[in-house]
Amino acid sequence: MNPGLIPLVVSLLWTQAPAPAATPAAAQGAAAKPSQVPGIAPLPGQPNVWVSNVPPVPDALRRRMEQYLESRTAALSDASDDGKQLLITTRFADTNQLHVVEMPMGARTQITFAKEPINRAVFQPGDANVVYYLQDKGGGEFFQVFKLDRRTGRSELLTDGKSRHEALRVSSDGRWLAYAGTGRNGKDTDVYVASTSEPTKARRLTELEGTYSPQEFSADGSKLLVQRFRAADDSDLFVVDVASGERRQLTPSEGKGSVDGATFTKDGQGVYLVTDRYSDFSELYLLDTRTAPTAQPPASLTKSVRWSVTDLALSPDGRKLAVAFNEDGYTTVSLLDTRTRALSALTTLPKGVGGGLKFPRKRSDVLALSLGSARSPMDVWTVDLKSRKPTRWTRSEVGGLDTEAFVEPTLVRYPSTDGVQVPALLYVPRNTGGKKVPVVVSFHGGPEGQSRPMFSNFTQFIAGELGMAVLVPNVRGSDGYGKAYRAMDDGVKREQSLKDIGATLDFIASRPELDATRVGVSGGSYGGYMTLASVAFYPDRFKAAVDVVGISSLPSFLQNTQAYRRDLRRAEYGDERIPEVRRVQERISPLGSVDKIRAALFVQQGANDPRVPQSEAEQIVQAVRQRSPDVWYMLATDEGHGFQKKPTRDYAQMTTMMFFEKHLGPPQAPAPK
Template identity: 45%
Template sequence: MRLTALLLSTALLAPPALAQSAAVERVEVGNRVSENLPEVPAELVERLDRYQNTRGASLGGWLPDGSVLVSTRFGETNQVHRVASPLGMREQLTFYREPLSAVTPAPGRNAFVFGKDVGGSEFWQLFWFDVDTREVTMLTDGGRSQNTTPLFSHDGKQLAWASTARNGTDYDLWVRDMATGQSRIVLQEGGLWSPMDFSPDGQRLLVLKYVSINESYPGELDLATGKLRLFPVEGGKSAFNAFRYAPDGRSVFYVSDEGREFMTLRHHDPQGGEPRLVSGNIPWNVTGLEIAPDGRHLAYAINEDGISRLRVLALPEQRQIRLPDLPIGVIGNFSFSPDGRSLAVTLNSATSPSDVYVYDLGTPALARWTRSEVGGLDASRFRAPELVRFPTFDEVDGKPRTIPAFYYRPEGDGPFPVVISIHGGPEAQALPTFNPTTQFLLEELKVAVLVPNVRGSAGYGKTFLQLDNGFLRKDSVKDIGALLDWIATRPELDANRVGVSGGSYGGYMVLASMVDYADRIRAGIDVVGISHFGTFLKNTEDYRRDLRRAEYGDERIPEMKAFHDEIAPLNNAHRITSPLFVAQGYNDPRVPWTEAEQIVKAVRGNGGEVWYLMFMDEGHGFRKKTNSDYFGAASILFWQQHLLAE
């Protein structure tokens, strides 16, 4: 369905007053469709321009010559570049209108695989890129399938990945022989499976079935016979996020929360008895795991209250080695060089975009390989947040439960207007990463920003993670009410000028907060948000439905359907009385555009003010710079008109 059909369907959705009102006339400019949006002043665009021209660089991996691949944006979208030395030039290798994902170098080859979709549809296809010839070959079916998690065998002769090509719902595992070009399904069990690691001889594959953030099932697949052996899981159900063969090809390193609150690094040698806790003395989640190609080192990252720590162990004795400290920040992906002597790391912080750093493990020494641009701004004026905790409505061990939040405070005494930014997921975690819009609000508009990790967020143990599941969904909204109470106790904050913003599940939280706290929230911005869990589950892509039922509840159960109806912002739209800005990508496979259309119709039908913005070439969020810039400018204008006004 393209724009003509969209307009027809919207006319059917719209009440007569909406269809006849000039104030909600649809305006089409290229791939942008809008309703009720004022023209963005040129002066505001100019003020924003430097902030919107910041950019970062994220690690893609290593090539055999010791250069690294990075993902960065010089034009409209993130593309692959090569950097050959510390702070060396970035040589752009790919030039597509669409952003790339899943960049995976091929061991022993001057080549890599990447994923690319069209218009944010997330039907990623995998492509082979030969760095020497610059030739590109599509490896997957090119159809309406999702192809993810590409993984090479250690010798580069095989490529494994997960694909929905067979039926559009289940993620089967495929393996391609890179010499012959022949691909075959090696695992067809139903559900969401991912390849985790090839054995050193390439004959076995560690695999993982993901049910929810609380439940995964690891196993080993014999590639010759197709026999799947599932590993025992302590307690019958636990979460896993990494699985790697040890260099001996027999034992494994993995990360799970079996019998513990946090995701813990473990080592299991089947000849040595029970699994051994490697990070058992650390009361925080392990978030990543890599083993060097030469088998001499293992690296893992820890999330300590939103700040990352990197540890490297010498193998096989698992002795921690001392390394120079990284700057304080959030670690993204990391990867050992082909010779195992270096370790590259992506690092982001609240005051600096993502950049790549490289450890020389022999020295040891740390070198910065990229220095990303900040639009000509004075980076010393960027402000880092304070980690605060505010009491909420329930108790733990007889004391009020506290909720963590990152508090960005402008310079000065206040009282400052406030934007509460709510993350999506819901099982994600807000981290103190660089956000140019936040820095603009702080510096240019003197608006404070609070970024809470309400119950249900990852990073604080599995008990906290499960506090919003099923019929507990609205308890996370009560945490926003508690944050509003906390704001009212702060003399430097203006409790009469509070806005909320969020995307995806965070968009639902915006709508739900505007329903429940209409008299305390001045305005809200909902980006690709859920307006009714029942309609969302009906219309989301088939391959996501069971995954989301595990979190939000199964709408086929009458009691859960009734609960979804009760809490739906769509069914309570008459209680949204503050101005609302709804933004959506038309190709969104996760939260369909109909979720946006129906809440816009409902709020307007009750006399509410709504700005509406749709990009026809975007999906679950805005990844093209022109679109992102326009949305950013429109958002600032919305805050100026509805939050900053006295």
């Protein structure tokens, strides 16, 4: 189960990283500048956006982009007990808010009206008029838990208002609320449990060093599955008694393995676990909660599918387990008969990318999920499991544009060093007119992320309006292709992963329709690091780069990211306190090679970013400006790790398109025959 999958869609190309090195702009006082970059000033009409060297957006470009900027998505948060109401997140004003849909293609009734986005929520079992949700301020990711009473329209704060909270869960019997929080010391993440009758009186179910997160209650609410993270790809799973706090470990203490999903069997004596502990891909297993963990691999229930399981949901009667797979980037869904263990695919679903599988708590004949594609935004669907007929509940708009005119990507692979084959999605304009077209390379964040064929107005505008190709690589270290591939950039091995940038450029040069002399690059978070690394270590082969909330120095990023996530990031990037590791990190940090950068550079940052601090952006801007003054810089003072508010996101996208159009230029005339 991956509750983080769907909200990331709205953030476009920005994904992963944190911040105490720079004081959030909101805390600096009205008179103080939020930035140390010379010449920075607030944007007229948008005082939350500060810019330096960014030219005004031409009206002609603004008009061309208007319809693309009006695209939106709809993502499933929960289903009512009877399945007659679906709780979704979508945007009709400036931010994602909660809505309820009561019939297929029915009206989206908005139930929250906050200035800050809301992307995660659950119904109270037994009373769909009560909704629990998470919300932060200014993109700082210090989420608080709220309880909304739909009868009054009022929300009540349930948590302390200052600590970070996540992983909101409610027991199916409606008695218990659980979530993770950093309230004890700001560094460790504990599991909290509260009675839904007194939700402000939460108690800690764990008080341990590290990061613990609730996963799922048993059907009777007496037990809770709890995950302990050692790294993004290394976890333990425990079963904890809700009343006493007694816990038993279900996964072996020895060795390394992920916990990518877990849910109790109906009787609570077993647990369906998704892990890559016993295989290169994440597979589904059934564990007995009454026996001690063993290093001996249990029998895989999904061995027939070579791809990773990404999501699962158990029907209320316990007889069907819905299982989602990531098959080369696309989502497929199958049903596992829990008695016979037979697996059958739901072949009636449209081809695309989805997740968030949910059964209504009192219905086993219908499955709800979110699903979208490269040419269609994420929407909410249900499937009648008797007829296998899918039903679309929402149809998200794309500004009135014809989705059939959008570009469908081609899945390609090309060789890199060490025998690596890099998977990538290639979007080529429909009508190139025989001309070689410029290329924008777009790197995902993570690094344990994956670029999948999902709708992006960024990509479709570049291909459809600018006449440029977009190449989206999944370089080594990406998720979705097995744990061996994902681990190929861990620690000091990241230096070898930078060779995939060169392999990407070689692939571009090998394609007759692509112009290898006019290549741009963009990315967010770790993708921002890859963007900066591209222009620092391959300086003569890129013309322009857009870095969004990216890492410019691995050591300073690790030192300054928020305490609650520092150790988890050290497991991925290496520990900067170890001298030999730090030497490699410094060697592959773009900040140390700014003298090599030749490409035009545009840096975008959120001032309240708890992952990649503002200082990462400002140190690269100021360093590059010492030799190339015309570096564009944009800082949003009420945003964090990416831009979730429409006016800010619109401006970021418009200036990005203006930047690429300026530096990559119009398509060349065809060569004479």
